[in-house]
Amino acid sequence: xxxxxxxxxxxxxxxxxxxxxxxxxxxxxxxxxxxxxxxxxxxxxxxxxxxxxxxxxxxxxxxxxxxxxxxxxxxxxxxxxxxxxxxxxxxxxxxxxxxxxxxxxxxxxxxxxxxxxxxxxxxxxxxxxxxxxxxxxxxxxxxxxxxxxxxxxxxxxxxxxxxxxxxxxxxxxxxxxxxxxxxxxxxxxxxxxxxxxxxxxxxxxxxxxxxxxxxxxxxxxxxxxxxxxxxxxxxxxxxxxxxxxxxxxxxxxxxxx
Numbered sequence: 001x002x003x004x005x006x007x008x009x010x011x012x013x014x015x016x017x018x019x020x021x022x023x024x025x026x027x028x029x030x031x032x033x034x035x036x037x038x039x040x041x042x043x044x045x046x047x048x049x050x051x052x053x054x055x056x057x058x059x060x061x062x063x064x065x066x067x068x069x070x071x072x073x074x075x076x077x078x079x080x081x082x083x084x085x086x087x088x089x090x091x092x093x094x095x096x097x098x099x100x101x102x103x104x105x106x107x108x109x110x111x112x113x114x115x116x117x118x119x120x121x122x123x124x125x126x127x128x129x130x131x132x133x134x135x136x137x138x139x140x141x142x143x144x145x146x147x148x149x150x151x152x153x154x155x156x157x158x159x160x161x162x163x164x165x166x167x168x169x170x171x172x173x174x175x176x177x178x179x180x181x182x183x184x185x186x187x188x189x190x191x192x193x194x195x196x197x198x199x200x201x202x203x204x205x206x207x208x209x210x211x212x213x214x215x216x217x218x219x220x221x222x223x224x225x226x227x228x229x230x231x232x233x234x235x236x237x238x239x240x241x242x243x244x245x246x247x248x249x250x251x252x253x254x255x256x257x
Contacts, residue, residue, distance in 0.1 A: 001236060002236070003030055003230065003231065003234035003235070003236045004234060004235040004236055005027065005030040005031055005032045005230070005234050005235075006030065006031030006032070007031065007032070007033070008027075008031075008032040008033070008086040008087060009032065009033050009035075009079070009082040009083065009084050009085050009086050009087070009130075010024075010027045010032050010033070010034050010035070010085075010086060010087040010088070010089065010233070011034075011035045011036070011037075011075060011078060011079065011082075011085060011087070011088050011089065011123070012024045012027070012034065012035070012036045012037075012089045012091060013036075013037055013063075013065060013071075013088075013089065013090045013091055013092045013115055013119060014036075014037070014038055014065070014090075014091040014092040014093065014115075015034075015036030015037065015038060015047060015060075015089075015091065016036060016038040016040065016043040016044055016046070016047045017038075017043065017047075017191075017193065017194075018189070018191050018193075018194050018222050019091055019142060019186065019189060019222045019225045019226065019229075020036070020038075020089075020091035020142075021047060021222065022221075022222035022223045022225065022226035023089055023091060023225075023226040023229050023230060024036050024047065024051060025050070025051065025054075025226070026223070026226045026227065026229075026230045027087075027230060028051045028054035028056050028058065029054055030230065030234075031054075031056060032056060032086075032087070033056050033057040033058070033082055033083075034051055034056060034057075034058050034059075035058070035059040035060065035061075035078045035081075035082060036048065036051070036058075036059075036060050036061075037060065037061045037062070037063040037065070037071075037074060038060075038062070038063070039062060039063070039064055039065075040062065041062040044060040044061065044062050045060065047060060048060040057082065059078055059081060059082065061074050061078065065092045065110055065114035065115055065119075066109045066110050066113075066114050067114075068113060068114055068117075068118035071114055071118050071119060071122065072118055072119075072121065072122035073122075075088075075119060075122035075123055076122050076126075079123065079126040084126060084129065084130055085123055085126035085127060085130060085137075086127075086130045086134065086136075086137050086138070087137070087138050087139075087140075087233045088119060088120070088123045088127065088138075088139045088140070089139075089140050089141075089142070089229065089233065090115040090116060090119050090139075090140070090141045090142065091115075091142045092110055092111065092114060092115030092119075093107075093110065093111055093115070093142070093144075094106040094107045094109070094110040094111055095156070095195065096155065096156065097154060097155075097156055098154055098155065099152075099153050099154050099155055103154070103155045103156075104155040104159075107155050107156060107159040108155075108159060111159050111160070111162075111163065112159060112162055112163070112166075115141065116141055116163055116166055117166075120139055120170065123139065124179075127139065127174075127177075127179045128174075128177050128179065131174075131177050131178030131179050132177070132178065134178075134235075135178050135235075135238070136178055136180065136235045136238045137178060137179045137180070138179065138180045138181070138182070138232075138233045138234075139167075139170065139179065139180070139181045139182075140181075140182050140183065140184060140229055140232060140233050141163045141166075141167055141182075141183050141184075142183075142184055142185075142186065142225075142229070143160040143161075143163045143164055143183045143184070143185040143244065144156070144157070144160040144185055144186060145185050145186065145187040145188075145246060145248040145251060145252050146160055147160040147161035147163070147164055147185055147244075148161075148185070148246070148252050148254045149251075149252055149254075160185070163183055164183050164185075164244045167181045167182060167183045167242065167244070168181075168242045171241040171242030172242060175241060180237075180238070180240065180241035181241060181242065182232050182233075182240065182241060182242070182243050182244075182245065183243070183244040183245065184225065184228055184229045184232060184244075184245050184247060185244055185245065185246045185247065185248070186220060186225045186247050186248065187214070187219075187220055187246070187247065187248025187249055187251045187252070188210055188211075188214065188219045188220060188248075188249075188251065189219060189220045189221065189222060189224075189225055190219035190220070190221065191221070191222050196210075196219060213251060214248075214249045214250070214251045215249060215250045215251070216249035216250065218249070219249075220247065220248070220249060224247065225247050228245055228247045232245060244256070
C-alpha cells in the first residue's frame, strides 16, 4: 500500500530511541522529510545521521519538552526550515510512576503541557496550512494501554487518559481545517535500554508475569507500534480522526465502541 508520504514533512518529539526512533525511521523510509527532538544532543546527532541515510532531509534539536517556550520556538523554526509541516507526532513521556505530587507534576508538565498543548499550539498554523493545501494533516499523541487499565491510584494512567480526551476534542474542532488528531496507545513494548528491558534485568519474575498476562505471550516491538502510528498519520488513513488505537496484543479487556 502506498501511504502517500513521499515529500511530506513530519516532526517526532522524543525521536531518538525506542518507539519514537522507530516512528522516525519509518517515516524516513517512506520518503518523508523528518525532524526529531530529545534532551540528549549526542543521541539526537546520531539519530539524524541515520535518518539521513534514507535519502530524505533530516533535522534534529536538543529540546527540553517541559520548557514550553523553547519547544514552541523549536517546532516553529523547524517547520519553517522543513518548508512546512504535515504531521506532528508527540512521543514525549515523563514515565513518572507513583502518586506523589512530584510524579503528577512531571507527567503533567511533559506529557500534557509540553508534548500535547504547547506542541500543537506551535504546529497548528503549519498544520492548518498543510490541510488547506493538501486536504490532510495530522497530529498523533502516543499514550498507553495504562489509560484503559487501572490497578492503583498512580499518576501515569490518568495523565495518559487525558491525552485521549484532549485528542477527541481537537479532532472535532479541527476537522473542518482538515487536521486529523488521533492517539496510539501501546501495550508492553520491549527494546534494549527501555523500561521493560530494565524490568527484565532487575525484576525477572515481574517481567515473566507481565509476559504471561498477554494473550500473545510476548511483548510488542517499537516497529510494530511505529507501523500503526505511521499508517494512522498518513493520508492513506484520511477519514480516521478522534480515535484511540490500542496496539497491545489484546492485554486490555475494554471493548472499544
